Amino acid sequence: MADGNLVMQGGSARPQGGTLARLARKRSTLAFLMTVPLLAVIGGLVAYPFFYALYLSMLNKRMTRFIGLENYTFLLSRETFQSVIWQSVLFAVGAVIAKALIGFILAHVLHELPSKGQRKWRGMLLVPWVIPPAVSTLAWWWLFDPSYSAINWAVATIGIPPVAWLGEPSWARFSVILVNVWYGAPFFMIMYLAALKSVPDQLYEAAAIDGATGWQKLRHVTVPMMRNIISITVLFSLIVTFANFDIVRILTNGGPQDKTHIFGTYAFQVGIQSGDLPLGASVSLFMFPILAIFAVFVLRGVTRRSKEMAG
């Protein structure tokens, strides 16, 4: 019986000790005690910092006075922060779309490979994702280096003039998105590959009997069957990409002219480097409500679809 409130099976009916002893014998108490370490970690490393950051974001610069939402309204009035919002959205949405598309294509290519060779390719394609991003971003930085760019050296051999990858605003934006896509696409690939493998072959066979083309199979069988995993990976990646720090920090430090700053790097510059912790906390929390609402809708959709499929 799965009722956690019942006394352990096989136990004596005779009451032993007082309320405390009864409580200790309950399964739910035991379960709670076993989750205490995890709850402590989440409480200490997630909940407490979050609420502390929320509290900080409502203090004045000297942290001596409660000012409510003044930091947020101040930020919204700043030209630089307005462009940080736009750049963060461009960075996160652009990178996630590219990662999802590349991951989707790679997953299909891998899925079609014979299983013997598939493992080798899968391993190789996962390499960008398993290298610590700070290390791989440094390698990219060398490729983009203002003076000694290896990419420029390569393209110069075919007569293309050198590009200021990190020095010219639009190229710098492209470069930081490119590195994020390079790093994150394998995650999409592996998730989509797992989803593809779980689509029953009978559905494709049935579609083939009905005369469906490859495109129709993709549109009416594959995508609907993968919709939940697509939603979850997009949500997860969007949150992680919005919170990105290391790629921009290493490649451009937010420059040139603040054109590549995103929430994480701008929060660091304002909060830690310029000594305005409350404003830095406000920057870092800025996207939280929007992402939270987005997450609620996406997860509700996932739950609904799961119920439909189960029904």
Add this chain to the structure above:
Amino acid sequence: MSHGISRRDVLRAGAAATIVGSSLAAPHVHAQGTGGRLALGLWDHWVGAVANDALRAIIMDWGQKNRVEITLDFITSVGNKNLITIAAEAQARSGHDVLSFPTWMIHDQQRLLEPMDDVMGRLTAKYGAVNDASAYLAKIEGRWLAVPQTTGSQFKGSAARVDLMKQHAGIDVQAMYPAENRLGDAAASWNWETFLTAADKCNKAGFPFALPAGTFTDATDWIGAMFAGYGANLVDANGNITIRNNDKVRQVMDYAKRLFQHIPNEMFAADDATNNRALISGRSALIFNPPSAWAVAKRDAPDVASQVWHFPSPMGPASHTVPHLPYFFGLWSFSRAKSQAKALLEHLSQIEQVQKMVDASVGYDIPAFASMFDDIATWRNVSPPAGVVYNYPVRAHHKAVPGIAYAPAPAEIAVQMYNQGIQAKMIARMVQNNEPLDRVLAWAEREVEGFKRG
């Protein structure tokens, strides 16, 4: 069977001990015969183990003689770990007793720092006044809240190639700033206009000056010195914004536009290592830097190193400012070892110790007391070439002043302008985007207005 002590007795005794322990305010008692404990978190020197070991040896020796138990951590500034440590200890009101505070952090943490007037009073009585940049950064409302630190403090004057400057720009930098206490004839004309002509000629010869113009400190520091040279303050000492109707700002912006015609566009993306690499690889005739690039060249490119010469940055129509980036020893007000800490910091500031630190860093480290420069032999002896760093410290005969970008603006505004590289961005907008000057100045004014928020 009789037990000597039961489990219940142990629990009772433990509980009683806990109550007694928490009820009584136990005084901070040192073990007999010791001078207490002192925890220091010092900057992890770029020069590496040699400089750290020299500092460690001085501190441990002092600890042993004074029976103070020392805990010493070297905290890197890579990834701003030192800033994060300062912020964390300030929030926790706990951690080290003494920390190395970079440039702006004394102002930032002023409410949690112990006044150092007693220590600084004795030091200035003995060694004379501290340079203005250090006083601006660590003397707040007439009180010293930190002691200038030799390790890590640096100037960022010119580091130029003797051969390339002579061959392509016609400037003999060794004759201009010889390794002795006098100026060469050409020093009088070492100004920003001469600099621009030299930049043009060296660029045409394929050895452009590597002048970063991003938001890293090397860019902020030299651009700040250039603005100061023209007297172009964005904010005055009273916190008033002086941008749009300031002829000096317009003058320096006009100059910057002309100068950047001869600086590679890639410099807008340069970080603090880009200029070093340009000099070390032999691709640049001049950078603004402490002798770290020369030190690496000495190891990796000795032919280049033997042609490097350090001397002040150019003078402007209003002042001859050389970029200065000092570090400070700060003592937390929550420390329990204030007297020991002050004694140690005073000891570290004596010329005997300073000499050892300057030696270990091959001349990189700079004491805040200019009176020490002639008594420390390191800058005379370091080579190649002989005297390469003699003019690296700003000496009296240079008639220059060490300056920090954005001074004399109130520090709480200046630090934000500094970290956001406002002057560099103004130049980038004008040069890269071709924005009209008025629009650039209006943008800068709006940005700086935001920094005035209390």
